Amino acid sequence: MRSYLLRSRTVAAALLTVVLAACGSGSGTGSGGFGGPGAGDPYFPKAGNGGYDVTHYGLDLAHDPRAHHLTGTATITARATRDLSALNLDLKGLDVESVTVDGVTARWSRDGQELTVRPRGALDRDARFRVVVRYSGAPETVTDPDGSEEGWLRTADGALALGQPTGSMAWFPGNHHPSDKATYGIAVTVPEGLRAVSNGEPAGEETKGGRTTYRWRVGEPMASYLATLAIGRYEVDRTRTADGLPVFTAVDPSQAAVSRAVLARIPEVVAWAERTFGPYPFSSAGAVVERPGDAGYALETQNRPVFPGAPDTGLLVHEIAHQWYGNSVTPRTWRDMWLNEGFATYAQWLWQEDHGGDTAQRTFDSLYAGGYFPDAATNAALWSFPPADPPDAAHISATPVYWRGAMVLHKIRQTVGDDAFAALLRGWAQEHRHGTADTAGFTAYVEKTAPGKDFRAIWAEWLHGEGRPGSP
Numbered sequence: 001m002r003s004y005l006l007r008s009r010t011v012a013a014a015l016l017t018v019v020l021a022a023c024g025s026g027s028g029t030g031s032g033g034f035g036g037p038g039a040g041d042p043y044f045p046k047a048g049n050g051g052y053d054v055t056h057y058g059l060d061l062a063h064d065p066r067a068h069h070l071t072g073t074a075t076i077t078a079r080a081t082r083d084l085s086a087l088n089l090d091l092k093g094l095d096v097e098s099v100t101v102d103g104v105t106a107r108w109s110r111d112g113q114e115l116t117v118r119p120r121g122a123l124d125r126d127a128r129f130r131v132v133v134r135y136s137g138a139p140e141t142v143t144d145p146d147g148s149e150e151g152w153l154r155t156a157d158g159a160l161a162l163g164q165p166t167g168s169m170a171w172f173p174g175n176h177h178p179s180d181k182a183t184y185g186i187a188v189t190v191p192e193g194l195r196a197v198s199n200g201e202p203a204g205e206e207t208k209g210g211r212t213t214y215r216w217r218v219g220e221p222m223a224s225y226l227a228t229l230a231i232g233r234y235e236v237d238r239t240r241t242a243d244g245l246p247v248f249t250a251v252d253p254s255q256a257a258v259s260r261a262v263l264a265r266i267p268e269v270v271a272w273a274e275r276t277f278g279p280y281p282f283s284s285a286g287a288v289v290e291r292p293g294d295a296g297y298a299l300e301t302q303n304r305p306v307f308p309g310a311p312d313t314g315l316l317v318h319e320i321a322h323q324w325y326g327n328s329v330t331p332r333t334w335r336d337m338w339l340n341e342g343f344a345t346y347a348q349w350l351w352q353e354d355h356g357g358d359t360a361q362r363t364f365d366s367l368y369a370g371g372y373f374p375d376a377a378t379n380a381a382l383w384s385f386p387p388a389d390p391p392d393a394a395h396i397s398a399t400p401v402y403w404r405g406a407m408v409l410h411k412i413r414q415t416v417g418d419d420a421f422a423a424l425l426r427g428w429a430q431e432h433r434h435g436t437a438d439t440a441g442f443t444a445y446v447e448k449t450a451p452g453k454d455f456r457a458i459w460a461e462w463l464h465g466e467g468r469p470g471s472p
């Protein structure tokens, strides 16, 4: 998630006694042709759904910030992965007006975030089908188990949608789990004078009757938590990298002056990241910069990360690195968050090392010695749980997932050497490009690429072990 900015937020979260353990169960999965209300996530059991695989979301939305009202038509194209007499979508809040499956009105019911759809006729395994949901209402802000806010955030001049881990269900129905990625077409109509920015590339805009429709097209698979929508007044800049990759930035006017220099480095950071991680996985890059306070953290939304205020270079590097690690290679469940955050944090260490700053070894040593963070509590929090096994949903974005996750990567680098490690970073991104991956897949990949090395102690002590390992 999130980042780095969030040093203070993660500390605050660690001090809270959050007892919001993931609740509910995935019961009902697989019986009687029901798709089931969850995708089997260990921390968010109701997130996502069983029985189908979405290939494309067509979202046609209209929003008026002054009325705080959203109207939407979601056209979800999917393939059944088993025979289905009913299937679930995730949708939080909002009023459903109608549901059709393949053009035929379907029965539906709601229970919390679960929208259960019963098509007129059963869907056979492997059938391709299209669900259309019409809905409207006042979209909600979601408070996560760790106390941070996501979903639909109201801003001074509009709105901002952020979805990690579960907030996208606050603005469109879907299979809201990272294991199901899809392409998107997003059309957003807003009062004339405002702009709507999303993922992918702009695909046209038109104004009539005092309203402007902005269209966006996402041609590469995207996990729904990486979908974003930023509505408001923005200064927009379109440029290209030296390789021709389109770069689209949208900046709140109050942040334009302070953001200009760092955003001008996007092509340089992308070029460095391509040398380090391999080919850029998507067909455009960029950034959205909102006012500080419009969001509590930065997020690596696909193609263009969202920042609350001008980022520093380290944070920009972090979120751009996520385009490879997280957005292209997506965690299979929320337990695998360290595959996002450990890599994006290590990317910052590599950037520093390549640009005259501390070496990764020095950063690692400082963390191990307990002197990296300015406060003792965060230095101690590093050892509060193993990065691959967060204790509950409130800790998937906590300190060990980021920094101890990066330390795992550094231990691998120490074991295989710099050249093999560089190849491993690129190879992992290539092997799972536009897919999903989990921790067991990663350790198997490392062992396969370095057959003569012994990683057992690294997995046991650094990745899965409780407490601070006995030696650095």
Ligand SMILES: [Zn+2]
Residues within 6 Å of the ligand: 001, 002, 003, 300, 318, 322, 340, 341, 344
């Ligand atoms: Zn991150």
